[in-house]
Amino acid sequence: MEGSRAGREPRGAAMAEEWISSVNQSNKAALLTWVRETGIDLVQVNGQRRYGGPPPGWVGSPPPPGSEVYIARLPRDLYEDTLIPLFQSVGQLYEFRLMLTFSGLNRGFAYAKYSDQHGAGKAIAALNNWEVQDGRAILVCRSFEKCELSVSGLPGTVRHAELHTVLLDATEGLLRLTLHASTGRKQGKVAVLTYSSHHAAAMAKKALLEGNVELFKKKVKVEWLKPDLKEQLQALREEPPPSNVQHLGSPERVLPSSEPRAALGRLGALCRQLHLGTPRFLTRCVQAEPNGWQRYWGQVVIPSHPVPCSTFLWVREDTPGTAGHEKMKEAVAQLALMMLGH
Numbered sequence: 015m016e017g018s019r020a021g022r023e024p025r026g027a028a029m030a031e032e033w034i035s036s037v038n039q040s041n042k043a044a045l046l047t048w049v050r051e052t053g054i055d056l057v058q059v060n061g062q063r064r065y066g067g068p069p070p071g072w073v074g075s076p077p078p079p080g081s082e083v084y085i086a087r088l089p090r091d092l093y094e095d096t097l098i099p100l101f102q103s104v105g106q107l108y109e110f111r112l113m114l115t116f117s118g119l120n121r122g123f124a125y126a127k128y129s130d131q132h133g134a135g136k137a138i139a140a141l142n143n144w145e146v147q148d149g150r151a152i153l154v155c156r157s158f159e160k161c162e163l164s165v166s167g168l169p170g171t172v173r174h175a176e177l178h179t180v181l182l183d184a185t186e187g188l189l190r191l192t193l194h195a196s197t198g199r200k201q202g203k204v205a206v207l208t209y210s211s212h213h214a215a216a217m218a219k220k221a222l223l224e225g226n227v228e229l230f231k232k233k234v235k236v237e238w239l240k241p242d243l244k245e246q247l248q249a250l251r252e253e254p255p256p257s258n259v260q261h262l263g264s265p266e267r268v269l270p271s272s273e274p275r276a277a278l279g280r281l282g283a284l285c286r287q288l289h290l291g292t293p294r295f296l297t298r299c300v301q302a303e304p305n306g307w308q309r310y311w312g313q314v315v316i317p318s319h320p321v322p323c324s325t326f327l328w329v330r331e332d333t334p335g336t337a338g339h340e341k342m343k344e345a346v347a348q349l350a351l352m353m354l355g356h
Contacts, residue, residue: 041091042118048095056094058114065098067109067127076211077108080288080354082127083137084157089150090119096146101126104140105133125157135288138318155318156290158353159212162239163219165205166196172203181207185221187214194247206239206247245324277347281314284354291317293350297342300326312342314350323350 049056057064068076085097098110106129113121128134134156142154168177174193181188187210196202209215215238222236285293294315301309313324327345329338 041093045093045095054094054098061114061121063094063112063114065094065110066107067111069108072108077127077129078131079159079211080131080156081108081129081134082125082157082159083134083154085124085126086122086153086155087150088120088122088124088152089147090122092120092146097124100144100146101137101141104136105129131288135290139289142318156288156316158319160238161209161212161215162244163207163209163215163222163236164239164243165207165222165234165236166202167234168193168203168205170202177205181218185209185214185218187211187218192247204243204247206244277344277351281347281350284351285316288318288354290319293347295343295346297339297346299338308338310338310342312346314343314346316350319350323353325349 048054054065055070066072085101088097094110094112097112098107101107101110107126108129109127110124111126112124115121126134126137128137138154138156141152143151144154145151172193174191177193178188178191181191185207188207189210190206190208192206194204194206196204207215207218209218219236219238281293285291295312296315297310297312299308300311303309308329310327310329311324312327313322315322323346325346327342329341
């Protein structure tokens with residue numbers, strides 16, 4: 015069950031050899047029996063055990079973003095013989111991943127990816143707070159796959175076109191590249207790379223760290239983009255714009271003036287459709303310029319989304335009142351919709 019499917023020992027024998035610990039033997043034995051009787055294929059790699067991705071008989075492309083749920087508060091002696099049938103009962107599973115310790119216990123959390131977003135929404139509605147054992151209720155919420163990398167320590171002379179060419183040659187699935195001045199004391203630049211999927215981003219990270227990429231032979235650091243760094247970079251690069259344009263996160267994105275509350279309505283409808291809970295907004299004015307420009311910070315918290323969405327926005331406050339706060343809500347709603355894949 016470890017590594018590739020070709021040339022492996024029978025599943026039951028491989029699992030029995032791996033689990034030499036006496037911990038939790040009865041539940042491990044039940045899992046072995048279930049695997050043997052169902053013929054289900056489980057593959058263990060790098061601290062997780064996976065079913066599917068794709069499962070037998072799958073036809074077509076992988077599921078779209080927003081189709082995966084995060085499962086937490088799992089009893090440590092619970093395994094796939096209980097969890098996979100439970101999560102299959104509400105929709106078609108594309109993949110199920112259980113995180114494991116070296117002793118063979120689960121680490122208390124797992125991921126279930128469905129064939130579409132509707133399946134993930136049904137799982138949240140039906141199984142969040144489900145008691146898998148007496149008095150042990152699990153948490154089920156939307157999972158959002160990491161697709162962004164940060165590259166720090168780049169030379170200050172590096173150009174966007176040069177870096178873009180290198181990345182297109184060395185990696186696959188690059189959607190967007192932005193360059194920023196370093197946030198630390200050292201001179202240089204930081205790049206943010208956005209990829210088409212978590213898998214593409216993970217493969218890019220591996221290629222840039224281990225591959226023979228000339229630009230990355232220097233002392234650069236490639237890691238998953240941290241939320242605090244993302245917010246710092248957004249704050250540093252934004253200056254009062256010269257014209258009456260409201261920027262969202264980057265110069266390429268603008269807040270449409272023709273539909274002043276379109277994103278708010280779409281986000282509310284999407285959260286109801288996917289059973290994510292009611293979005294809650296926080297906004298505040300953090301800077302005011304003499305020429306009338308005001309800088310706002312905004313955040314939206316979605317109950318079934320583990321990480322809040324936040325950004326900054328420059329607004330020309332021509333009239334007093336709450337207009338700036340409303341524009342900030344619309345901007346952060348747009349950001350949340352993009353993170354949800356809409």
